[in-house]
Amino acid sequence: MFTKHVSALEWINEIDLVDHHCHGVIDANLDRSGFEALITESDAPAPAGTTFFDTQLGFAVRGHCAPVLGLEPFATPEAYLRRRKELGGAEANARFLAEANINTYIVETGHRGDEILSPEGMGARAHANFAEVVRLERLAEELLEAGQAVEGFRTAYGHLLDRRLTTAVGVKSIAAYRVGLDFTPGPPSDADVDRALTRWFAQAAEKDSSRLTDETLIRFVLWEAVQRKVPIQFHIGYGDPDVDLHRCNPLLLTEFMRRTRGSGATVLLLHCYPFHREAGYLAHVFEHVYCDVGLAVNYSGAQAEQIIAESLELTPFHKALFSSDAFGASELYYLGAKQFRTGLARTLDRWSAAEGWPETEQRRIAMLIGSENAHRVYSLDKPPSQGSRQ
């Protein structure tokens, strides 16, 4: 007796998705340079006479996104951007977010917050659920900008974090960008924090910039979050040229993981590429560590399937999450979801062909990674009024 083999591609679109790390979309119309800036991690335009459409992501935009705007697949970049402009940014966004078929967006608000839709705005535009993650370093910068003195700063930070956590479901740290992940893993003393605050305040006045790059203070905000037993997202791996990629290997957090075991906090390693196997190891051995390959799925296009498969070599299926890490261009939410679904389905097809994994088991795994792990880690099923996790 043979049972008909059903490809996971046939049912993968029915799987709920929680995008556990993304940013808001930009509603304004984008010109060519504005759009190209959103499909690269570089902070410089492509060399004269070349285009960022000639990348995995650019090909995915032309191949998969052009039909959503009513064009043939692989329409030229010029035709694509002309059509996008005709429709207007808000209409293009509504189309891509509808096609993305993401059930819940967990939106980080700390980066260029004035240009992008808020979590509520994302929920409304996408007709989806939404939640917020706050950036730890940004909260400290907000306090400084609001005129908080060094004296009382530590207490004020704790109060501000508590207040934001009455609605936010977790926090994010960009320690990787600001100091690298090889920071001293333990919490700093109060005296060390106060000394670092004095230094930071003086530098901020001198440079007229509140940007927080002090290692002691970044450790302080991280441990404030650990004490509150919340999900803590870390930027890991590649990003824009601000990162020293060799200091973004998640293995540098190994001692931090040891020290936060049993704290009640969870650690979510974002993006991870090209260290997704290292991240998988950490998620494998530390009970409070999770990971995703968001961003990498978008930027690797036709290779996304391989990265998804590699990330699931060691990552337990109850530790892997979906994210798009989309920012600004609605194409990135759509492609993040589409390429994740396709890549996971093809991977499951391959493994079931080789090892006979039953369809019910494949579906169960896809549901864990797509949404159920995120629901569990971020307690998404709790009403927001119970959001304070102190």
Ligand SMILES: [Zn+2]
């Ligand atoms: Zn991000």
